[in-house]
Amino acid sequence: MDSQGRITSHLSGVFYRTINLVEEGIIPIYVFDGKPPELKAEELERRRQIKEEAERKLERAKEEGKVTEMRKYSQMSTRLTNQMADEGKKLLKAMGIPIVQAPSEGEAESAYLNAQGLTYASASQDYDSLLFGAKTLIRNLTVTGKRKLPNKDVYVEVKPERIDLDQVLKTLGITREQLIDIAILIGTDYDPEGIKGVGPKTAYRLIKKYGKIEKAVEAGEIPKREITFDVEKIRELFLKPEVITPSEPLEMGSPNDEEVIAILVNEHNFNEERVRNGLDRLKRAMREAKGFSRQTGLDQWF
Numbered sequence: 547m548d549s550q551g552r553i554t555s556h557l558s559g560v561f562y563r564t565i566n567l568v569e570e571g572i573i574p575i576y577v578f579d580g581k582p583p584e585l586k587a588e589e590l591e592r593r594r595q596i597k598e599e600a601e602r603k604l605e606r607a608k609e610e611g612k613v614t615e616m617r618k619y620s621q622m623s624t625r626l627t628n629q630m631a632d633e634g635k636k637l638l639k640a641m642g643i644p645i646v647q648a649p650s651e652g653e654a655e656s657a658y659l660n661a662q663g664l665t666y667a668s669a670s671q672d673y674d675s676l677l678f679g680a681k682t683l684i685r686n687l688t689v690t691g692k693r694k695l696p697n698k699d700v701y702v703e704v705k706p707e708r709i710d711l712d713q714v715l716k717t718l719g720i721t722r723e724q725l726i727d728i729a730i731l732i733g734t735d736y737d738p739e740g741i742k743g744v745g746p747k748t749a750y751r752l753i754k755k756y757g758k759i760e761k762a763v764e765a766g767e768i769p770k771r772e773i774t775f776d777v778e779k780i781r782e783l784f785l786k787p788e789v790i791t792p793s794e795p796l797e798m799g800s801p802n803d804e805e806v807i808a809i810l811v812n813e814h815n816f817n818e819e820r821v822r823n824g825l826d827r828l829k830r831a832m833r834e835a836k837g838f839s840r841q842t843g844l845d846q847w848f
């Protein structure tokens with residue numbers, strides 16, 4: 547927090563993590579969520595309740611001095627406010643990093659940019675990117691090392707993961723539309739519960755055999771009473787989401803040093819020397835990234 551008690555961790559993350567990405571030769575484009583579809587209301591309410599419960603457990607953990615639980619529930623109760631998002635956009639613009647404001651789902655917009663060939667990949671933890679049509683999905687882009695599994699004393703190694711949609715569909719012998727149907731049976735943001743008793747293997751078997759949900763229902767393998775949601779409407783949200791084509795070129799600009807200083811140092815009490823060192827790193831990395839792109843013609847954009 548800064549001297550006024552305002553949270554600043556999101557600004558620190560945006561600033562230093564972006565610099566790290568550009569230093570690795572990755573030119574990021576940040577996509578911000580717009581208004582979610584009405585069908586997502588149930589999932590958003592579920593997430594809100596989880597955060598509220600985590601906040602209650604966090605307070606109990608503080609009272610009892612349980613540090614491990616405090617850390618766990620603090621992470622679970624974290625909220626990204628509209629103000630934080632606006633501050634992030636302002637900082638990225640000052641850094642010369644391109645941003646896109648999605649009209650609706652950020653995942654859909656990111657996938658659209660990738661499907662249109664405007665980016666190399668969509669970087670996200672969410673597999674929904676593939677349902678929205680991203681040709682290449684990168685997971686764990688900035689997450690490496692070991693991670694503790696939820697509620698288990700077990701650690702797993704985490705590395706960046708590249709998923710090619712066409713290769714996935716070819717290997718499974720299905721279409722993207724059928725992949726969406728599999729997801730609907732398991733449960734998506736638009737039908738969180740899915741179909742009771744249907745997991746990934748069963749969903750794959752049913753769609754592989756019948757081709758689509760309706761035919762599996764007709765055959766009696768899925769009870770009609772279990773379809774409590776609008777299958778076709780959910781399909782449409784994945785196949786024809788609300789997206790936009792950016793009106794401006796998705797190119798890096800030149801960092802505005804004084805504007806970045808004003809945001810981080812003057813407004814939020816960041817250390818000026820560290821920020822200026824970060825800006826020097828960013829400008830050096832930008833020069834190298836742009837030079838590499840011109841020499842090779844490779845699309846590095848995420």
